[in-house]
Amino acid sequence: MTKKYLLALLFITQSMVSCSVADDVDPLPSWNKGSSRDSIIAFVEAVTDKTNVDYVPTIERVAVFDNDGTLWSEQPLYFQFYYALEQLANAADAHPEWSDQEPFKTALGGVRDDILALGTKGLVEIILTTHSGMTNAEFGQSVKDWIASAEHPTTQRPFSQMVFQPMLELLDYLRANEFEVYIVSGGGVEFMRAIARGIYGVPPENTIGSNLGMKLEETDSGLVLRRMAEINFINDKAGKPVGIQRAIGRRPIFAFGNSDGDLQMLQWTAAGDGRSFAGIVHHTDADREWAYDRESHLGRLDKALDEGRNRGWTIVDMKSEWAVIYPPER
C-alpha cells in the first residue's frame, strides 16, 4: 500500500465519518416532527447546497431574531422591565418623593396591569430613570449582576433559564450551517449585550436594539461613555429594517419574530431577491408558557399573523410543535 493510496483512503474515510455523524445527530431535537421543523430544515438544506438553485454563499447567510417572545418569554412583563423595577426599588430610599409621584408610585407598587396602564410616556420615564446617568460599562455590569440571580415572578425560574430550548437549538443549527446570527430586539441594545453572549452565544457586535443617547466624557478616572436620558433610536416595527441596515448593511435571508413589532422585519427579509425564510412563534401554550395573540397588550400578534398566513410564512404552534419549552432545570 503506497502512502498516497493510504492518504486517499484516509480522506475518503474521514468524509464518510463526518457525513454519517451529521446524519445521525438530530439538530433540532426539541422540535416535534411537523411543518415548522420541515420548513426550517428544507430552507437550510437548500441555501447551503451548492448544487441547489437557491444556494446562498456563506457571507450572505444573515439570520435575524427578535428577542422578547421569540428567544425567551415576555410575560407578564418584558424581562427588561423587571430589571428596571428592581433598580427603582433599590433607589427608592434615596427618592422619598417617588412615593406619591407618578409613574414611580405605580411602578413601585408592582401591579402588572397598573404598570402597563401607565402607557408609553410613563414606561419611557421609568426606563430613562433607571437606564441613564451611569457609564455604559457600569450599566452592563449592573445588568450582569441582575441576571445572575433574578427570578421570574410567576415561574421562579432564573430569567436566564426562560429561554426557549427549541430556539437555542435553531441558533446552533444555523451557526453550524455558517449563518451569521443576529439579535434584533425592540429592547435596549446594551441590556441585551450584557446577557446575549451568555445565554444565546451571540456576541455584542451581533446584537442590535433600541438605544439611548451616549456621549464620550472625560472624568477623573479617564474617558467614559455616559448614558444620556434621551431616546436615540427605537428598534421596533418600521425601525427594525432601519436598525438592521445601519448595523449589518445587508438584507437578512432568515428572520424570526413573534409579534406585530416584527412585521416589517419579516416583510423586509421576505422581500429579498433570493429564497428567504420568515418565521413567527405563536404563543399557544397556556399550560407550559402563555397563550396570547391578537388581544394581548404585550407582544400583540395580529397583522403579522394574517400576513404570515397569507404569505405562507412558517408559523410555529408552540403547543403542538415544541416538545419542550425551556431548558432542563439546573
Added chain:
Amino acid sequence: MTKKYLLALLFITQSMVSCSVADDVDPLPSWNKGSSRDSIIAFVEAVTDKTNVDYVPTIERVAVFDNDGTLWSEQPLYFQFYYALEQLANAADAHPEWSDQEPFKTALGGVRDDILALGTKGLVEIILTTHSGMTNAEFGQSVKDWIASAEHPTTQRPFSQMVFQPMLELLDYLRANEFEVYIVSGGGVEFMRAIARGIYGVPPENTIGSNLGMKLEETDSGLVLRRMAEINFINDKAGKPVGIQRAIGRRPIFAFGNSDGDLQMLQWTAAGDGRSFAGIVHHTDADREWAYDRESHLGRLDKALDEGRNRGWTIVDMKSEWAVIYPPER
C-alpha cells in the same frame, strides 16, 4: 510502517511546512525596517502568543481604522466629495437655478479652495443634495458605478488605486492573526460600504460611518429604505467612540488614524485595560503623496500628533517608513 505512525508523521510534516511558510514570508513587505514596523509586529506577536502576559483571545481582537488619509489619500478633497461633485454636475441641467445659487454655483465651479471656503453649512448642503432622496440600494449602486471609472484629478489614477499598499498589507496581517478589522470613517457609511469590500476586503457589517436619516417606505415596487435629507450621526472626533460602541459593543485593542478627527478613537482604544496599539499615519511625503499636518484644512493633525508623541503611540513617517505608497498600477 503502521498507518498510525504514517499519520503522525503527516501531521508533523504539515506543521513544519506551515511554520516555515509563516516565517519565510514577510507580512509587511512595503514597510521599511524601523520603529513603526517593529511596534506593529511586536504588538501582534504579543497579543497572539498564549504564553505572553498580554495575550488577547481572538474574540476580543478588534482593530479599527479610519479611512480618509489612513487607508487611502484624502487630498486635495475627500474622495467622497468628488463623488458628490460629479452627481451635482450630472443633475445641473435639471437645475438651471444652481448657476447662481450657493453652494451649488461654487461647487459646480470645481475650484478646491473655493469649495472648502463654503464651510460646513455649504458642504453639508452639497452632501444632502447628492446623497438623499434615492433608495439606499440605488445610492450604493451609484457609488459602485462611480468608483469603477472615476479618476483622481491630479494623479489620474483610479480612486480605487489610491489606497495605501502598506495599509492593505497591515489589514491582511491582522486578519491572518484573527483580528476582526473594522473601518470607522467620518465619511458616509453607505458610501464606504459600496467600496470597502472591493478595495479593502472589509464587509458591510464591519463598516462604521456617519449616516443620514433613513426610513422604510412602501412603494409600487415594494418596500425600500429611503435616504432622508437630514444628518442622523456624525462619526467623527468624540463621535467615533460612540459609533464604535453602538456598532461593535466592545472597545478596540488596535486603532489607526491620521488626523485630529481620530484623536478620541485613539484615546479610547489606548485607555483599555490590557495592551493596546494606537497608530497615526503622518503625511510627510510631498513627492509621492502629500505633506501636511498642523495647518491643513483637510485632515489636520495637530493635537493628536502632540498626544501621540507624549504617549509613545506609533507615528508612521510616510516618507521614510513606507517603501511604496500605492499598489502597482494595473
